Amino acid sequence: DTEVTQTPKHLVMGMTNKKSLKCEQHMGHRAMYWYKQKAKKPPELMFVYSYEKLSINESVPSRFSPECPNSSLLNLHLHALQPEDSALYLCASSPRQGAYEQYFGPGTRLTVT
């Protein structure tokens, strides 16, 4: 099973709202990733968790707050977002951080109004 699930599929939120994106995998992978993707652009890495510890934070604004409660779950908490944060948010996992294939979830399409 190479499935990564993400919820919700679509999210519309106002600039004052607080919401969370959820990602789950049951492949025993120990590295999990959050990406942001704008239309017709490649994914941009936001965060990497390795063995449930934050390994990489690509200078992401503090209005995005990641959390890794256990080895299967990854959350992205959103607060006070801006319209330019509207994008497709992709979660991925890999056996370990490094030169391993990453398996992606279907993504959450976020619209900030």
Added chain:
Amino acid sequence: AQKITQTQPGMFVQEKEAVTLDCTYDTSDQSYGLFWYKQPSSGEMIFLIYQGSYDEQNATEGRYSLNFQKARKSANLVISASQLGDSAMYFCAMSHTGNQFYFGTGTSLTVIP
């Protein structure tokens, strides 16, 4: 700095024909991995094929093969017998130990009936 270059923003191919999507990379590391992903309009990134820098044989997965030319630092994707369902965005990516993926800018492939 690591870099992935995809020089073909858009490609067209006749159904049942083969097509090659170009990818060149730049790295000073000896150990790295090269990947190709397919992203249909639905948004999900689908892992297609992997080539390790020390692999002497070109990787193949069904109708996908990777033409790896290490000296030229190229990792072109060959899709044989194109199908309508192959119409999508294709991203080349590179990773090496301890670091994140670097994605190219992508190639939009359209299969013509």
